[in-house]
Amino acid sequence: MMRSMYTAATGMKGQQLYMDTISNNLSNVNTNTYKRQNIQFKDLMYQTIKEPGTRNPEGSVAPAGIQVGLGVRTGAITRNFEQGSLKNTGNDTDVAIKGEGFFQVALPGGGVAYTRDGQFHRSSDGVLRTSEGHPVYPEIIIPEGYSSIEISAEGHVIAVSDDADDSRNIELGQFELAQFINPSGLNSIGNNLYLETEGSGMPLLSTPGRDGMGELAHQHVEGSNVDMVDEMVGMISAQRAYEIVSKAITTSEDMLQTATGLKR
Numbered sequence: 388m389m390r391s392m393y394t395a396a397t398g399m400k401g402q403q404l405y406m407d408t409i410s411n412n413l414s415n416v417n418t419n420t421y422k423r424q425n426i427q428f429k430d431l432m433y434q435t436i437k438e439p440g441t442r443n444p445e446g447s448v449a450p451a452g453i454q455v456g457l458g459v460r461t462g463a464i465t466r467n468f469e470q471g472s473l474k475n476t477g478n479d480t481d482v483a484i485k486g487e488g489f490f491q492v493a494l495p496g497g498g499v500a501y502t503r504d505g506q507f508h509r510s511s512d513g514v515l516r517t518s519e520g521h522p523v524y525p526e527i528i529i530p531e532g533y534s535s536i537e538i539s540a541e542g543h544v545i546a547v548s549d550d551a552d553d554s555r556n557i558e559l560g561q562f563e564l565a566q567f568i569n570p571s572g573l574n575s576i577g578n579n580l581y582l583e584t585e586g587s588g589m590p591l592l593s594t595p596g597r598d599g600m601g602e603l604a605h606q607h608v609e610g611s612n613v614d615m616v617d618e619m620v621g622m623i624s625a626q627r628a629y630e631i632v633s634k635a636i637t638t639s640e641d642m643l644q645t646a647t648g649l650k651r
Contacts, residue, residue: 390434390455391639397458398632401428404461405625412613420503420579421611422466423618429462465571471612473604479535480507480515483609486601488564489581489590492521499524501565501590504579506608515544519578527560538562540602542595564600565590 408426415421439452473483482505484490489501500521507515507523515527529536533546542562548555567573572586583590596602 389639389643390457392636394456394458395632395635395639397431397460399629399636401459401461402625402629402632406622406629408464409618409622409625412618413615416611416613416615418579418611419506420471420609421613422468422471422503423611423613424464424466426464427462428459430456431458431460433457466573466575467612468570469612471610473607474610475607476506477606478506479537479606480509481505481606481608482507482538482562483604483607484564484595484601485604488566488595488600489570491524491563491565491590492517492580493524493526494521498582500576500580500582501573502579502581503609505603517578521580523562525560525563527562529559530557533557538603538605540596540604542603561594562603563592564595565592566600567591 405426408424412423433454433456435452435454437449437453439449439454441449441452443449470486473485484503484505489503490505492500492502494500502517504517506518508518509529510516510520513529513531515523515529517523527544529546532549534549535547536559537545537547539545542564544559544561546557546559567583567590568588569586572584572588573581574584574587575581591598593600
């Protein structure tokens with residue numbers, strides 16, 4: 388009787404974690420480039436009372452055994468890197484990736500982080516940075532006398548002169564994108580940033596539009612890929628499953644109470 392209670396408890400914990408994942412997805416429905424998380428469950432070990440294929444006393448082979456499951460566990464929480472919708476902002480320093488790839492930004496400690504969020508800003512020193520102040524890598528600097536930039540689909544960054552003389556327009560550099568064999572293996576550190584891990588593999592670098600990399604959309608940002616309908620359906624499913632599993636615990640407790648009452 389106690390086995391069923393502990394087994395049902397693992398189900399309640401699993402559904403609670405499922406609800407936590409859904410809550411995080413819904414909370415980030417308006418977060419630029421947020422990629423929704425999916426939870427994966429796996430069954431736990433089994434208590435084998437009778438091995439499948441064992442021989443009966445009569446000498447025949449039993450076609451099935453007796454195994455009692457002991458619950459569920461969370462196998463993984465993965466990210467779905469499906470493309471989010473693109474929104475036009477009209478901001479010269481905004482750029483979105485149409486397809487595969489990540490922008491590279493330099494971290495204060497000297498490392499490199501990866502992001503899909505191309506809502507960049509021009510700092511006081513002219514450097515193109517994220518909203519947290521991380522500079523784009525390789526670095527792009529907008530010189531004085533140029534108030535706007537143009538970014539081509541291939542990632543070329545052109546500084547547009549403040550006067551009407553096109554001959555003063557200069558190329559500042561080019562965006563370089565990174566891709567991973569297993570992007571689900573990236574380590575999310577918040578602020579729309581990811582770090583390379585052994586699970587993701589090493590970054591494959593190339594320019595936009597080449598080697599399978601997506602092209603860039605200037606003056607656009609990528610939105611979240613959270614589907615509100617899917618999340619609401621998942622929320623209902625998690626709630627009902629939690630209720631049913633909790634009912635299994637109360638039923639087991641009632642059965643245990645009945646068993647202990649037989650002595651009366």
